[in-house]
Amino acid sequence: MSGLQIDKLSMRFDLPNGSSVQALQDVTLNLQAGELLSVLGPSGCGKTTLLNIVAGFLAPTDGQIILNGHQVTGPDAERGMVFQQGALFEWMSVRENVGFGPSMKGMAKAEKHKIVDHLLDVVGLQDFKEKAVYELSGGMQQRVALARCLANDPDVILMDEPLGALDALTREKMQGLVLKLWKETGKTIILITHSVEEALLLGERLIVMAPRPGRIHKEYRLPFAEMGVDQDLREVKKHPDFGQTREEILSMIWDMEEEIMGRSEDAA
Ligand SMILES: Nc1ncnc2c1ncn2[C@@H]1O[C@H](COP(=O)(O)OP(=O)(O)OP(=O)(O)O)[C@@H](O)[C@H]1O
Numbered sequence: 067m068s069g070l071q072i073d074k075l076s077m078r079f080d081l082p083n084g085s086s087v088q089a090l091q092d093v094t095l096n097l098q099a100g101e102l103l104s105v106l107g108p109s110g111c112g113k114t115t116l117l118n119i120v121a122g123f124l125a126p127t128d129g130q131i132i133l134n135g136h137q138v139t140g141p142d143a144e145r146g147m148v149f150q151q152g153a154l155f156e157w158m159s160v161r162e163n164v165g166f167g168p169s170m171k172g173m174a175k176a177e178k179h180k181i182v183d184h185l186l187d188v189v190g191l192q193d194f195k196e197k198a199v200y201e202l203s204g205g206m207q208q209r210v211a212l213a214r215c216l217a218n219d220p221d222v223i224l225m226d227e228p229l230g231a232l233d234a235l236t237r238e239k240m241q242g243l244v245l246k247l248w249k250e251t252g253k254t255i256i257l258i259t260h261s262v263e264e265a266l267l268l269g270e271r272l273i274v275m276a277p278r279p280g281r282i283h284k285e286y287r288l289p290f291a292e293m294g295v296d297q298d299l300r301e302v303k304k305h306p307d308f309g310q311t312r313e314e315i316l317s318m319i320w321d322m323e324e325e326i327m328g329r330s331e332d333a334a
């Protein structure tokens with residue numbers, strides 16, 4: 067069976083002072099292979115925890131993750147992660163960073179070079195392949211991170227605020243690149259973002275999570291990612307449904323933040 071099942075996932079963190087945090091409660095989600103899901107929600111609602119469990123970095127207190135019919139019990143190259151920033155190997159060149167996964171697998175040099183060259187073409191960094199990571203701009207570094215993730219040929223790509231540290235223009239270009247990669251590679255992608263616009267543009271499916279306990283509050287199926295594959299993203303944003311859904315989600319998250327603030331003021 068292909069696809070990713072997130073099945074009744076719960077996660078409780080027990081703290082040294084005896085209290086505990088219910089970071090996730092009963093989160094269930096079935097993704098078909100090739101789906102692109104974006105995840106929104108206020109700070110602390112469990113987004114990163116969810117991604118870390120799917121990545122296999124954390125074991126849930128309840129529930130399970132099933133990928134292509136088998137249970138996830140730890141990290142594996144079938145699930146690649148792209149972080150917000152700073153996850154590249156600073157002492158390696160661009161080419162070595164992208165080729166890291168294939169090298170670890172013991173892939174023959176000629177085949178590895180072919181894959182690395184192809185991916186550097188895809189992300190537009192062919193001319194930078196001998197550069198060191200610190201010589202690159204933030205946007206270029208994130209393109210290396212995407213290429214390095216793709217070099218492992220994962221079934222699922224997990225992204226935690228991958229474009230969050232970029233300036234607005236670079237971010238927009240990268241959003242187009244994510245859509246292009248999604249269409250060309252057919253990977254299943256889960257993308258966490260704090261930007262409502264980005265979540266609308268990049269998620270053919272979108273979940274809004276709520277905190278305390280972290281859970282799925284609302285789910286949308288959206289046409290904008292598909293539209294953005296061959297339309298200018300600025301044009302997609304002008305679609306009347308885009309603006310309407312953006313306002314609806316913004317109010318939803320705003321209300322949650324208000325409630326959280328209210329509660330912490332009560333506690334003070
Ligand atoms: N290792 C940990 N130990 C204890 N508590 C944790 C741990 N990791 C996360 N938490 C708690 O679990 C909750 C969810 O955290 P998480 O990092 O998943 O939120 P998030 O939605 O990613 O937030 P943000 O948008 O700020 O990145 C928070 O209350 C956080 O304090």
Ligand SMILES: [Mg+2]
Nearest residue numbers: 113114115226
């Ligand atoms: Mg987070």
